[in-house]
Amino acid sequence: MIYTLCIILFLLGxxxxxxxxxxxxxxxxxxxxxxxxxLFLILLAYRSNGVAPILDPGMDPSIxxxxxxxxLPQALVxxxxxxxxxxxxxxxxxxxRLYHAYGTFDITxxxxxxx
Amino acid sequence: xxxxTGIVKxxxxxxxxxxxxxxxYIVLQGHLTPGGGFAGGVIIAxxxxxxELAFGKQRAEKELSEHGSHLLDEFGAIAIxxxxxxxxxxxxxxxxxxxxxxxxxxxxxxxISAGSIPLINLAIGIKVGTGLYTIFVSLAEYKPELQExxx
Numbered sequence: 001m002i003y004t005l006c007i008i009l010f011l012l013g014x015x016x017x018x019x020x021x022x023x024x025x026x027x028x029x030x031x032x033x034x035x036x037x038x039l040f041l042i043l044l045a046y047r048s049n050g051v052a053p054i055l056d057p058g059m060d061p062s063i064x065x066x067x068x069x070x071x072l073p074q075a076l077v078x079x080x081x082x083x084x085x086x087x088x089x090x091x092x093x094x095x096x097r098l099y100h101a102y103g104t105f106d107i108t109x110x111x112x113x114x115x
Numbered sequence: 116x117x118x119x120t121g122i123v124k125x126x127x128x129x130x131x132x133x134x135x136x137x138x139x140y141i142v143l144q145g146h147l148t149p150g151g152g153f154a155g156g157v158i159i160a161x162x163x164x165x166x167e168l169a170f171g172k173q174r175a176e177k178e179l180s181e182h183g184s185h186l187l188d189e190f191g192a193i194a195i196x197x198x199x200x201x202x203x204x205x206x207x208x209x210x211x212x213x214x215x216x217x218x219x220x221x222x223x224x225x226x227i228s229a230g231s232i233p234l235i236n237l238a239i240g241i242k243v244g245t246g247l248y249t250i251f252v253s254l255a256e257y258k259p260e261l262q263e264x265x266x
Binding site: 078081082089092093096102 | 241247250254257
C-alpha cells in the first residue's frame with residue numbers, strides 16, 4: 001500500500017508531539033505531520049503514466065480526464081506548503097519569546113504563567 | 116555573530132552565485148518545467164540566508180540590506196496585484212486574465228510564451244525570496260530588551 005509511508009510519517013510526528021519535551025523538537029514534529037498530510041494529498045492525485053493536466057486546443061476533454069493527473073490537490077498542496085511555512089515561522093517566533101521569558105525550551109518547566 | 120570558520124566562508128563565497136542563479140533559473144523557467152515562483156524564491160532566499168549564516172550580520176547587510184529586502188518584498192506584492200488588476204480594468208476580461216497572451220503569444224515551450232505567467236512567476240519569486248529572508252533576519256536578530264523599552 002502506497003499510503004503506508006504517509007501514515008508512518010504522520011505517526012512519527014504525533015509521537016514527537018506527544019513525547020518530546022523540547023519545544024524545538026515539537027515544532028519539527030509538527031512540520032513532519034504537515035509534510036505527511038501534503039504527501040498524502042499528492043499521492044491521492046497520482047496516476048501512473050499520467051500526463052500533465054493541460055487541455056490543448058483540439059484535444060478531447062474526456063481523454064484528458066482519463067489520462068491526466070488530478071490538478072486540484074496539487075494546487076491545494078502548493079497553498080498548504082506556504083501556509084505551513086508561515087505557521088512554522090510563527091511557532092519559532094513564539095518559541096524564541098518563550099525562551100527569553102523562561103530561559104529554557106523544556107515545556108515541563110514552563111508553567112509559571114509570567115509575562 | 117561574526118561568522119563561521121574560514122572553510123565555510125570560502126565555500127560560501129564560491130557557491131553563493133550558483134545558488135542565486137539557480138533560483139533565478141527556476142523562477143524564469145516556471146511556466147515550462149517543474150518549479151516556479153515559490154520554489155525559486157525559496158532557493159534565492161537560501162543563498163542570502165547562507166551568506167548571513169556564514170559571514171554574520173555585517174556582510175549580509177552589504178549583500179541585501181534589511182530595508183532593501185523590505186522594499187523588494189512590497190514591490191513583489193504590488194507587482195502581483197497590478198498584474199491581476201491589468202485584466203480587471205480591460206473590458207470583457209476577468210480578474211487575473213492572461214492579457215499578454217493575446218498581444219504576444221510567442222510559441223509554446225519557449226521562454227517567451229504563456230503571456231503574463233512568467234511575469235507573475237517573477238513577481239512571486241521576488242516576493243517569496245525577500246519575504247523569507249526578512250523572516251529569517253527578523254528571527255535571527257530579535258532583541259527582546261529593545262522591544263520592551265519601546266513598549
